[in-house]
Amino acid sequence: MDFRLTEEQRMIADAAKDIARDFPPEYWREKDEKGEFAEEFWKAISRAGFVGIVIPEEYGGAGMGMTELLIAMEELCANGCGAGGVWYLVLTEVFGALPIVRYGNEEQKERYLPEIAKGRMEFCMALTEPNAGTNTLRIETHARREGDEYVINGTKMFISGVDRARGMLLVARTIPYTQAPKKTLGITLFLVDLPNKAVKWNPIPKHGINFSKTCEVSISDLRVGEDAILGEKDRGWYQVLDVLNPERMSAAAGAIGISRLAIGKAVEYSRQRRVFEDPIGSYQGLQFPLAESFATIKAAELMMFKAAWLYDNSASYKEIGDAANMAKLVAIENAIKAVYWAMQTFGGYGYTREYDVERWWREVNLLRLAPITQQMALNYVAEHILGMPRSYRG
Numbered sequence: 488m489d490f491r492l493t494e495e496q497r498m499i500a501d502a503a504k505d506i507a508r509d510f511p512p513e514y515w516r517e518k519d520e521k522g523e524f525a526e527e528f529w530k531a532i533s534r535a536g537f538v539g540i541v542i543p544e545e546y547g548g549a550g551m552g553m554t555e556l557l558i559a560m561e562e563l564c565a566n567g568c569g570a571g572g573v574w575y576l577v578l579t580e581v582f583g584a585l586p587i588v589r590y591g592n593e594e595q596k597e598r599y600l601p602e603i604a605k606g607r608m609e610f611c612m613a614l615t616e617p618n619a620g621t622n623t624l625r626i627e628t629h630a631r632r633e634g635d636e637y638v639i640n641g642t643k644m645f646i647s648g649v650d651r652a653r654g655m656l657l658v659a660r661t662i663p664y665t666q667a668p669k670k671t672l673g674i675t676l677f678l679v680d681l682p683n684k685a686v687k688w689n690p691i692p693k694h695g696i697n698f699s700k701t702c703e704v705s706i707s708d709l710r711v712g713e714d715a716i717l718g719e720k721d722r723g724w725y726q727v728l729d730v731l732n733p734e735r736m737s738a739a740a741g742a743i744g745i746s747r748l749a750i751g752k753a754v755e756y757s758r759q760r761r762v763f764e765d766p767i768g769s770y771q772g773l774q775f776p777l778a779e780s781f782a783t784i785k786a787a788e789l790m791m792f793k794a795a796w797l798y799d800n801s802a803s804y805k806e807i808g809d810a811a812n813m814a815k816l817v818a819i820e821n822a823i824k825a826v827y828w829a830m831q832t833f834g835g836y837g838y839t840r841e842y843d844v845e846r847w848w849r850e851v852n853l854l855r856l857a858p859i860t861q862q863m864a865l866n867y868v869a870e871h872i873l874g875m876p877r878s879y880r881g
Contacts, residue, residue, distance in 0.1 A: 507566035533606025546600035552799035564744020583610025695849030742822035780825035
């Protein structure tokens with residue numbers, strides 16, 4: 488069991504650190520306050536090849552795996568970018584490049600992957616719905632076959648990046664839930680080119696990560712050909728799992744990176760700030776929770792990389808899902824503690840925008856809710872790993 492990074496992986500980590508130095512917390516503070524897309528950052532990670540990490544070399548990418556993508560994400564986050572270091576890469580690589588690499592036919596790969604690798608095609612995924620939420624099998628967006636086309640209608644909720652995306656991974660039912668011979672059958676994935684007049688979006692005001700719009704999406708008589716189907720018709724549920732597991736790993740990478748960033752800033756401040764005669768960093772009331780948080784996120788990092796190794800080495804959905812859910816669960820729960828104690832270290836300054844920790848607090852708390860709530864991750868561990876009775880009905 489070798490825990491050392493390869494030379495290529497070290498180069499990715501170093502490149503991520505170099506990029507992050509050009510986009511410090513002040514940059515992200517301004518983008519968040521103005522609600523602006525981080526265009527300069529996107530161009531920088533595109534030039535560095537980060538948006539093509541998981542894309543094979545023959546399509547213009549680096550031909551690497553989930554492990555290398557997570558290394559890039561974590562180091563970008565930890566060295567100043569916060570959630571920005573993971574967010575855009577999730578939208579385009581996890582929701583776009585990865586499923587096309589794994590399930591696309593040759594025509595789809597040639598059409599989409601080179602454009603993604605060059606940073607010229609941003610992606611989004613339209614999965615969540617108002618009436619389904621976490622219960623993905625109950626989605627109502629329906630694709631009806633009409634001749635050589637599918638006509639798709641439905642509403643999606645909390646779809647990030649759709650305002651800029653040129654490609655969408657759209658999850659729809661080709662067999663209604665009540666008519667499916669098995670509840671996991673009848674889901675199909677479609678690749679949709681954007682913009683399209685049949686796809687309308689409306690931004691949702693939100694608490695944080697305002698450098699990316701999150702939208703309600705209305706799909707009205709969207710027509711796509713059979714060539715838009717990604718993978719196998721009616722068996723898309725298993726492909727959805729293959730997207731959700733990397734998304735959970737990415738959430739863990741973001742949580743770990745934000746924790747490292749917040750703890751690092753808190754430690755630096757604690758060495759300088761004096762109350763009475765001593766630097767506040769000498770007080771065990773601050774030392775212990777920061778030290779404990781750091782230790783636990785480093786442990787979560789190991790589980791995250793185990794999940795990535797399983798994914799890169801074609802393990803079963805079950806093995807990957809076990810590790811991905813536990814990594815997400817532990818990383819985020821302890822990231823929340825880490826950023827909380829970082830804020831406490833700054834005292835009143837921690838509540839001000841100038842010191843950025845309040846923004847990291849807003850960012851890391853989103854990960855409690857998406858992808859998948861902490862409670863649903865616990866349900867997964869209880870049912871699928873411990874073998875306990877299911878605690879909810881589908």
